[in-house]
Amino acid sequence: MRRDRAAGWLGGVCAGIARRYGIDVALVRLGFVVATAAGGLGIALYALGWLVIPAGETRPRRRLPTGRGAIEVAFGTGLLLMSALLAFRELGIWFSDAVAWPLVLIASGGALIWRGSATASPPPQEALTAPLVRAGGEVRDRTGVRRVSRAARAISRTGVGIALVIAAGFAFLQATGALSAARDVILAVIVVVVVLGVIFAPWIVRLVRSLTEERAQRIRSQERAEVAAHLHDSVLQTLALVQRRSTDPQEVAALARRQERELRSWLAERPAPGEEASLAPALEAAAAEVEDRHGVPVEVVVVGERHLDAHLEALVAAAREAMTNAAKFGTGSPVDVYAESNADVVRVFVRDRGPGFDPAALPPDRHGVRESIVGRMERHGGRARIASDPETGTEVELELPARADR
Amino acid sequence: MRADRPDIPALVAGLALLAFGGVLLLDALDAIDLDFGLFAPVACAVTGAILLANGLSRRE
Numbered sequence: 001m002r003r004d005r006a007a008g009w010l011g012g013v014c015a016g017i018a019r020r021y022g023i024d025v026a027l028v029r030l031g032f033v034v035a036t037a038a039g040g041l042g043i044a045l046y047a048l049g050w051l052v053i054p055a056g057e058t059r060p061r062r063r064l065p066t067g068r069g070a071i072e073v074a075f076g077t078g079l080l081l082m083s084a085l086l087a088f089r090e091l092g093i094w095f096s097d098a099v100a101w102p103l104v105l106i107a108s109g110g111a112l113i114w115r116g117s118a119t120a121s122p123p124p125q126e127a128l129t130a131p132l133v134r135a136g137g138e139v140r141d142r143t144g145v146r147r148v149s150r151a152a153r154a155i156s157r158t159g160v161g162i163a164l165v166i167a168a169g170f171a172f173l174q175a176t177g178a179l180s181a182a183r184d185v186i187l188a189v190i191v192v193v194v195v196l197g198v199i200f201a202p203w204i205v206r207l208v209r210s211l212t213e214e215r216a217q218r219i220r221s222q223e224r225a226e227v228a229a230h231l232h233d234s235v236l237q238t239l240a241l242v243q244r245r246s247t248d249p250q251e252v253a254a255l256a257r258r259q260e261r262e263l264r265s266w267l268a269e270r271p272a273p274g275e276e277a278s279l280a281p282a283l284e285a286a287a288a289e290v291e292d293r294h295g296v297p298v299e300v301v302v303v304g305e306r307h308l309d310a311h312l313e314a315l316v317a318a319a320r321e322a323m324t325n326a327a328k329f330g331t332g333s334p335v336d337v338y339a340e341s342n343a344d345v346v347r348v349f350v351r352d353r354g355p356g357f358d359p360a361a362l363p364p365d366r367h368g369v370r371e372s373i374v375g376r377m378e379r380h381g382g383r384a385r386i387a388s389d390p391e392t393g394t395e396v397e398l399e400l401p402a403r404a405d406r
Numbered sequence: 407m408r409a410d411r412p413d414i415p416a417l418v419a420g421l422a423l424l425a426f427g428g429v430l431l432l433d434a435l436d437a438i439d440l441d442f443g444l445f446a447p448v449a450c451a452v453t454g455a456i457l458l459a460n461g462l463s464r465r466e
Contacts, residue, residue: 072461079454086447 002056003049013049024070026111027077033107034081037100039093078108098175105168112161222379229372233321234262241293279306279316279346283339286320290335294327297334304341306402314380315348315400321372322350322396330354330393346400353393359386373398418459422452 004015007025014032018025036042085104088094173179179186238259245251280302287298306312319337326335330352339348362369369386373396377384382400429448433440 069461069464072457072464074461076454076456076458076461079450079457081454083447083450083454086443086450090443090447 001053003053005055010046011050012055013046013053016053017049023073023077024115026115027074030107030111031077031081034085034104037085037095037103039088039095041088041093096175098172102168102172102175105164105171109161109164109166109168112157112164115157115161225371225375225379228367229317229376230266232367232372233317233324234259234266237293237324277308279304279308279312279339279341282308282313282316283319283337283348286316287323287335287337290320290323290327294324296327296330296332298323298327298337299334300337300339302339304339306341306346311380311382311400312346314376315346315382315398318373318376318384318398319348319350321368321376322398325368326350326352326354326394326396329357333393341402344402346402348398349395350398351393351395356388356390356392356394359388415456415460415463419456422455426452 001020002016003012004019005012007015007019009029014028015025017023018028032042032046034042035045085100089100094100170179173182238255241255242252245255280300283302284300287300290296291298308316319339323335323337331354333353336351337348338351339346341347359369364370373386374384377398377400380400382398385397385399386394387397388394426448429438429440429444432438438444
């Protein structure tokens with residue numbers, strides 16, 4: 001186990017535990033806050049965790065439970081925490097009821113609100129690249145999760161969280177005897193909130209609907225761009241090679257078979273034959289494929305290693321397209337690929353010594369540079385820079401932030 | 407031949423109910439005085455353990 005300082009608020013103890021055991025980090029934080037109510041035990045445990053758990057990158061052990069499993073885990077954890085609190089209260093390791101119980105309610109409500117806001121935030125890139133399927137009027141992604149119900153669940157979760165926080169405030173005021181004094185003010189606030197809610201409800205509902213529709217459209221448009229980039233890199237490239245090598249039936253048949261296998265794997269959403277799990281082998285495999293197809297030597301140097309995720313797979317795909325362009329238009333000059341990765345960023349440079357080109361003068365129907373390299377990198381939170389000169393050739397620089405939540 | 411894996415939720419539920427039964431037995435034998443202050447955390451712990459084991463087993 002490692003402390004995840006980048007995703008954490010203080011020392012990353014909660015984030016590290018959550019990542020290691022596949023638990024929602026809000027639940028782990030709630031556990032520490034609730035344990036703090038029991039005589040400050042949470043603070044002591046957190047400090048101990050900070051001392052004994054080293055910082056670093058934890059590999060996730062299990063996936064988060066979903067659906068009914070998530071509800072059972074949440075209720076189970078809550079009941080166990082409640083049991084610990086009641087036991088500490090019975091043993092006398094306890095602040096006053098007026099402080100501890102409102103704190104528990106606030107912590108629970110806060111966790112629900114955070115969880116709701118995280119679910120309602122823009123979907124991760126994996127969800128953006130997942131095909132949307134319309135069935136029976138519902139929009140689903142490839143994991144089968146209903147998009148609309150996910151948003152509805154987030155809203156209801158946030159509502160329960162807000163109710164818990166308000167209840168905590170009332171419980172605290174009641175316990176300290178301040179509720180009777182503040183009754184008139186609270187009543188006035190409630191009336192104002194209800195009146196404003198009734199007036200602005202139609203606009204709020206309309207705004208939420210339009211935002212949801214806009215998001216769905218954006219997801220569809222990104223999905224179309226991903227499909228277009230993939231087809232360009234695979235099928236269109238192979239068809240161009242088939243035309244060029246039409247005099248060699250065996251070579252044409254081999255190209256068609258390879259393309260068929262790749263396309264079937266992509267449609268079935270399983271790794272293509274030979275697909276690698278980390279950056280260096282993936283770049284080397286892409287270079288070998290380009291060498292094999294175009295007969296141009298491609299030299300690859302990789303410094304630092306990184307496990308492939310959806311974003312790095314896109315980086316490798318963009319690098320493969322840059323290598324293909326270098327092999328096709330570099331007039332047979334060797335192609336150099338240099339990749340480096342550190343804690344913050346992954347960079348790949350693809351260079352050839354060909355005659356160069358003007359990136360701004362590319363025709364609009366050429367998707368290779370515009371969509372498969374630049375567009376693909378931007379969709380995954382990175383960027384591509386192209387420097388081309390007739391004297392020195394062309395260099396494509398691809399850069400991707402290392403964090404998964406870029 | 408692969409050995410059958412134990413049913414973790416059932417195992418946790420069984421152990422939790424055994425512990426709960428033990429507490430009730432101790433109360434019946436007057437070894438402990440089972441009042442709400444003791445009963446509530448035990449009941450919460452039993453239910454919570456069963457729910458947690460069941461929920462965690464669902465994701466596999």
